[in-house]
Amino acid sequence: MPAQALHTQNDPDVALQRLRERFRQVRATSEALCAPLAIEDYGIQGMPDASPPKWHLAHTTWFFETFLLLPYQPGYRTPDPRYDLLFNSYYLTHGQPFPRPQRGLLSRPTVAEVLNWRRVVNLAMEDLLDHPPPGKLETLCQRLELGLQHEQQHQELLLMDLLYNFSLNPLAPAYRDDLPAVSEQPPAPLRWHSHAGGLVEIGHAGDGFAFDCERPRHKVWLEPFRLASRPVSNADYLAFLLDGGYSRSELWLSDGWATLRQANWQAPLYWRHDEERGWREFTLTGLQPLNLSAPVCHLSFFEADAYARWADARLPSEAEWEAVAQTLPVSGHFLDAGLLRPQPSPGVPGTQPAQLFGDVWEWTASAFLPYPGFQPLGGSLGEYNGKFMCGQQVLRGGCCVTPPDHLRASYRNFFYPHMRWAFSGLRLARDETA
Structure with a gap:
């Protein structure tokens, strides 16, 4: 990280x-x-x-x-x-x-x-x-x-x-068994929020703390785009799975398809299924019924990208994500909420995208690369970020186990595309002309 x-x-x-x-x-x-x-x-x-x-x-x-x-x-x-x-x-x-x-x-x-x-x-x-x-x-x-x-x-x-x-334990132990249940309220219908694009600035500015990889603030040109109003839910993703999403090579990047076949992926990391009990998910509270309303979690970049293609959409770039997020307060379900599981999106549609912060990290289409003018810290601390700027993808927004005062709109998390043990999900984007 x-x-x-x-x-x-x-x-x-x-x-x-x-x-x-x-x-x-x-x-x-x-x-x-x-x-x-x-x-x-x-x-x-x-x-x-x-x-x-x-x-x-x-x-x-x-x-x-x-x-x-x-x-x-x-x-x-x-x-x-x-x-x-x-x-x-x-x-x-x-x-x-x-x-x-x-x-x-x-x-x-x-x-x-x-x-x-x-x-x-x-x-x-x-x-x-x-x-x-x-x-x-x-x-x-x-x-x-x-x-x-x-x-x-x-x-x-x-x-x-x-x-x-x-x-990995067949006993499916719970880290905590005293946490409140996740709400079963249905998520808001997925809607699209338009952004005019143009010349925008991203990256950290000002005197507050930021990692070196968040600087310097710089200009980026964006074509008009649309961003989904909420993250993809478990119900959304289950529809992809039941439509043969894990067996249709045309939906997957070549490296993703090779990884899927080698690792025998058939569902998100912690999903379990049997005929008697249906779909369940392993969580920090143990094995629980799959909450269809909650954001899908523990996906690799490859799975997020394949779902987006199946949904006739794409993943947002990190510049698109930040252009929207920097206009909103940093609020949501974080570690301090004590829930330790992603929560369903609000049932009432808003005028801005919901849950950009908290619940699940959102994969972007952007590789983790240095910004123009990037300068690492001096000495050994310069190894903190810069040497990892190869082969990794950016995630944005934090999740349900991220400390709340650790986040800001410019924060760049990063993992390799095959990794899926993070609390990682996705939000869809589309070109405005699509």
Whole structure:
């Protein structure tokens, strides 16, 4: 997931106090997300891309230790220098990371030792913020904000990975069994909202935080287009499936068809079907009846693209998506709502597209590439985004497990086209002349 170009408030002291409070809240949230887990759950790694919960807790701690405490706190001593090898993710200019596919083999350090390391780092960070090094306050604030945004990314990843890990268990365990049921209200009819196109600006502007890949703000020419009023629902997608969507090669990109056949895809990742109980979906609340009204989730880019072609439509470009989204408030169903599942679209059609933010990440037709004039961060932090700008597709809008203060209209998430364990869905677009 993304990285950042950083800007602080004009008053560094005010920024520091705000960041201190955010630091406490973000660090506490990560541990609260792990509270429902049994000790056995902390070490599971169901596939190379899905890290164990213990690793997420440790890696986010490593980030603060590596990029803030060791450079700026001369008296700081790590509990174990070997943690630097185990919990570096992909920063090759910093050192050689432990192999990602083998993170589930790390029974040691124990969960208790990782939690103790978090406490050590938290206390050291409080001391650093009490006594920032002279002349380094602005840089300190920038790196602290980056570390907080990084940990929020891992909060979402932790829940994504837990869902995948639990899905492999025949017992279909629930991460939480005390969550409210998803509304069964029928979604609003799908309508189309027209946009005149023309010369628009996209990308982050101003002094607020943004990842480096969101900058610089720049102009893009758009032809007139239409954007669907809501995401594609489970009912919509089921119609595609029942119409032979997974057996019709003419609907699929060549790489997508090859992936489908190799992996034997027959439905979205967590859908299950049997004659007695019909369609069900594995969720963070366990195996549940498929809610036909909710947005379809856990699709690859290939599946989203094939559905759009079947629906006589296409995926929007990220510039089209942002041109609409930047006129709307960032509000929706996020992690703080505590629902942890996509919710149906409002039943009453509005004058603007609904659910652009929250519920499901929306695949776009755009490759994850640098904007004109892109400049990565300096040093090892420059590896955060730039080196991943090849072969990946952009998703927009956040989802039901994204922290709400982590999103903005310019935010660019990205995954490889075959990946589908994220909370990823789609929204249709059409050319205005179509």
